[in-house]
Amino acid sequence: MSGVAFDDILQQAEQLNTGLDGGAELPRVQRNIQQLLDAGQRLRSKTSTAQDNAQPQINAALLLSSKGQDVPKISDRLKTLTSASETFEPLDTVGDTDIEGFLRNERENAILAVVEEQKQRTFLDVEKRHWQTRLSEWDTEKQQLLNKLIGADGSLNFSREVSEHMSTSVYKTSGNVSVNPRSTMDQWELNYARQVHIYNDRILDGGIHLNLADLCRAAAEKMKDVNVTALWKMVKCVTDVQASIGSSLISRRTSKPMLHNLVNQALTYLEKAYLDYMQTCVYARPHIAQLGGAPGTINLVKSFLRVQPANTVQGYEDGDVDGAPLWAVIFYCMRSGDLDAAVEVVKHNEHIIPEFSMWMQEYVREGKKLSSSSENKMKIQYKRSVRTSPDPYKTAVYCIVGRCDINDVHGEVAQKAEDYLWLKLSQVVVDESSAHPDVLTLSRFQKLLVEDYGESHFNAMSNPLLYFQILFLTCQFEKAIEFLSRFENLRSHATHVALALHSHELLLTADSLHAKMITTEAADESPLTVVERLNLSRLVMLYTRKFEITDPREALNYFHFLRNIQTDGQSLFIHCTSELVRETGEFEMLLGRLNADGSRKPGAVDKYCAGDTKLLIAKVASDTEAKGLNEDAVYLYDLCGKHDQTLALLNRLLCPVISSSDNSHPDRARLKSMALTIAERYRNQSVETSRNVRSTFHLLLDLLVFFDLYHANRVEQALDVVNELQMLPSTMEQVQSKVSIFKTYSDEIRQSISDILLATMTLLTKRCKLQQNLNKSVTTKSGDSVCTNARRYARSLITFAGMLPYHLPGDATARLVQLEVQMT
Structure with missing residues (x-):
């Protein structure tokens, strides 16, 4: 083996091991390869994150330094502020001897206070703007929902339910909807529509105006509904009021003579209704009533008291009249509206009640009022003795004649809402100068019924006609109609009551089409009565929306009532008719059509326009064009004689399809046929049009021929056409x-x-x-x-x-x- 010996290698390894254990600063760590790799990755990620975080700080430092700001000092100041409190609370106070620290602390507290104030102000402003936006959006949404509440099929019903025990036909839609299976009108709506048609025909023919309330009452009698018939009797009685002279409707409605007449008419209705009730009771039980004798109110009252004895009378004060309580006879004579009979009874018993006899004669002679001296004497006597009388009829008569104790409801004699209403209306004074708490003014009585009692007191949801009657007879026509219109099955009655009042110029209407159903304007305020305005146009449009698609002719009759109401500078009748034509698409039926000789066959709207039908058709054409229904607009412009607009719009329609073929573009053949028909008719009738529009139109027709030949692959004929046009070199x-x-x-x-x-x-x-x-x-x-x-x-x-x-x-x-x- 060559190289270093194994013993030498072992010795070197031992020396290295000894060096590691030789007390070095770093501890010895034993890790495998995978742990070393993970540690390296963590160190690398920390380094890159630190570099990324440092880069924005470097950029900020460069920017602030370029503006002459010392970054370290700013950082120290911010740290001082943030370390003080993260909620911008005031800093803690320092010792009194540390002046420098005190000033620094005060300065920082001032900065924190400004920041906190600005933060709160910003939050409040944002919240205010948020809710303003939300409320505005909700108002818009409510308007759209209201307009769509009644669909064409009448299936949607979001109105308040009427209690189940109300079984009269007023609250039930007739099963026989219409003779026409397409119609969505129920029997009530059809009967009313016929009467409205008769009313409008008489106006359009220039004859004597009919009374719409009489016509609607006849419709109710035909339906044999007692409640609705009574409603129209009330409306008819009130609308018979003698109109006062004034410069405007609001001034007439709020004038003292008009209000006085309206209150008297309301009393007249209540008295006639009660007289009919008394006669019904007497004739139903003749063996008990024992009417006999001379006909007249006095005998009727005595017979009525035999049928329905005055059991509430605890004692007969001042005697009786043939066995009937004296004061009860006087009260019911007045309740039935026969003041002369009441005076006759009083005179006959003048020896018993001499002072009251004098006051009663004065009351009748002066038109249901006493002089100030007589009224004061009567009130004194009432407070001394009459108020504690056991006879409730006597106290009621004194309160009526002398207008004593306006707070007493006289529950023993006024057991029904109609009795209470009559008694209080008899005490009402139409006067703006009477601020005394003992005087019942009309405005005070109106507020009492609406604000103090309200719908819940009269159980209005279960008996809406009663609450409507209370509001209507107290000269709150607009509020009464708005209340009744909330019920889907009663909306037809409410709408026609509104139209009847409008025809008699007794209804205050809103100026804006987009106003709420009931609005109050500061300029209308009156010390004599509560003044509100009804959005008649909205009510009529809401009512007709149910059937305008299936019965457009009937809808036109209702729109005719809106002819004098202006919106956006034009008659609301034109606006509604334009929308009706667009929605139904019944151009020929509503607007007429062109004959072969160029004359126009009249449509349904002609009788309402008094010769200005072409202006209406032009408006419909303009609105139709604005909606993008250009082909319909061409027909309508042609129908009303706007020939330049007809050709100009037709040119715009032909331009996109001119180069296509009839097979590739489905609209081309139809537009070409329309254009050729119009061109031939204009040529035969020598219609005058603008030269530029006419030349463009005829050139487009020639180009249609050129492209037809081109797509038919007829080369020579197509080139001959384009050469004849002399458009190209x-x-x-x-x-x-x-x-x-x-x-x-x-x-x-x-x-x-x-x-x-x-x-x-x-x-x-x-x-x-x-x-x-x-x-x-x-x-x-x-x-x-x-x-x-x-x-x-x-x-x-x-x-x-x-x-x-x-x-x-x-x-x-x-x-x-x-x-x-x-x-x-």
């Missing part, structure tokens, strides 16, 4: 003149120039190849000239394409050159 001498002419073409022609050039070049190539194939069999000089002319033609086309002041598609020029090369 056939020689180099014509290039400049054709370029100049090209500048006068419209955009529709310019957009098609690349297809025209490629088609013409393809035809020339085919002609040349056909001629070359022919020359192989028969050599003629004419064949050479054909190819030469084709090459000359092709060269002029390439030159023309390069000189055009129009950007051709990227591959168009390359394809032209390739086709030219194929001719060689």
Whole structure:
């Protein structure tokens, strides 16, 4: 064995081992190969991470140093601030003797306070902006949901449910929907629609206006529904009010005479209704009533008290009238609206109640009011003795005549909501100067019913018609209609009540189409009454949305009520009709159609437009074009005589399909047929149109013929057509003149120039190849000239394409050159 001996190697290894155990600084570590590899990888990753973290710090230091900032000092200051508190709390105070530390501490506390204040302000601002955005989005979403609430099939129903015990037909949709199986209108809606049609026809014919409330009442009587019939009796009674003079609707509705008349009409309705009730009770039990005697209210009241004795009377004060309590007879005479009968009873017993007899006669003579002195005397007497009387009818009569104790509900005599309403309305004073708490003004009574009592007190969800009646009779028409419209099965009644009031100019409507159903404006505030506005347009559109697709004629009748409401500078009738036409697509039925001689056959809208149907059709055409329904817009522009718009829009439609074939593009054949029909009719009728639009239209028609021949591979005929159009140069001498002419073409022609050039070049190539194939069999000089002319033609086309002041598609020029090369 050569080299170092084994003993020497062993000795060297022992020396190395001794050196490792010789007290070196590093401890001895025993690791295998895999552990060494893992340790190396960890050291390498730490090194790379440290380098990556150090690079942004280096960049920051360079940036701050370039601005004259000392990086180490800034770092120390930041460490001092962050080490003080990570929540920006004030730093701890230092000793009073350490002035330098105190000042430094105060400065840092001030900085922290500013940072904390700015942080809180930022958080509040972000939160405020967030909620403003969310609320705005929610309002938009609610508007969209409301507009889509009632679908065409009427299957969606998100309105509040009516309790199950309400079994009257008012709350049930009739099973017999319509004679027309396509209609989505129920029987109530059909009956109302017929009455609205009659009402509008009378207006459009220029006759005497009918009373819409009377017509709707007739519809309710036809349906034999007692509740709805009573509703329309109430509406009819209130709408018979004598209109007051004012400069605007809001001033008339809030005027003292108008409100006074409305309250009187409400009392009249309640009194007539109760008189009918008394007669029904008496005639139902004649053997107990024992009516007999002279006809009149007094005998009726006495008979009524026999049928329904005044059991609540604990004592008959001041005697009786033929066995009936005196004050009960007086009360029911007043309750039935016969004040003369009440005066007669009082006079007959004047010896018993002399003072009240005087006051009662004055009350009737002065139109249901007393003088201030008489009213004060009556209130004094009421407080002294009448208030503690055991006879509830006596206290009720005193409170009505003398307007005493407006807080007493008189539950013993006013056992129903209608009785309570009549009693309180009898005490109401329509006066803006009465701020005394003992005076019941109309506005105070309205707020009492809505704000203090509200829907829950009157169980409005179970008996919505009752709550509607309470609101309606207290001159809160808009709120009453809005409440009733929440119920799907009652929305038809609410809508027609609104239309009846609107026709009598008694309904306050919102100015904006996009307003809420009920809005309150500061400018409308009145000390006499609560003033709110109803979004009538929204209510009508919500109501008609259910059936406008299947019954567009009926929808038009309702839109006619919106003719005087403006939105975006135009009549809301036009706006709604335009949308109706677009949604239904019934152009001929609604707008009419053109006859062969160019005259227009009237449509359903003609009777509403008073000769301005073409303006309406033009509006529909404009809206249809804006929605992208261009073919329908062409038909509508043509229908209303807007010939320039017809051809201009038709040119835009023809441009994208002109170079295609009828088989490759499904719209091309239809558009070509439409264009040819219009062109022939305009020519036969000598229709005047703009020269530029007309020339573009006819040029596009010629190009349609050219491309038809091109796709049919009829080379010579296609080249003859394009040569007759004189759009393209056939020689180099014509290039400049054709370029100049090209500048006068419209955009529709310019957009098609690349297809025209490629088609013409393809035809020339085919002609040349056909001629070359022919020359192989028969050599003629004419064949050479054909190819030469084709090459000359092709060269002029390439030159023309390069000189055009129009950007051709990227591959168009390359394809032209390739086709030219194929001719060689």
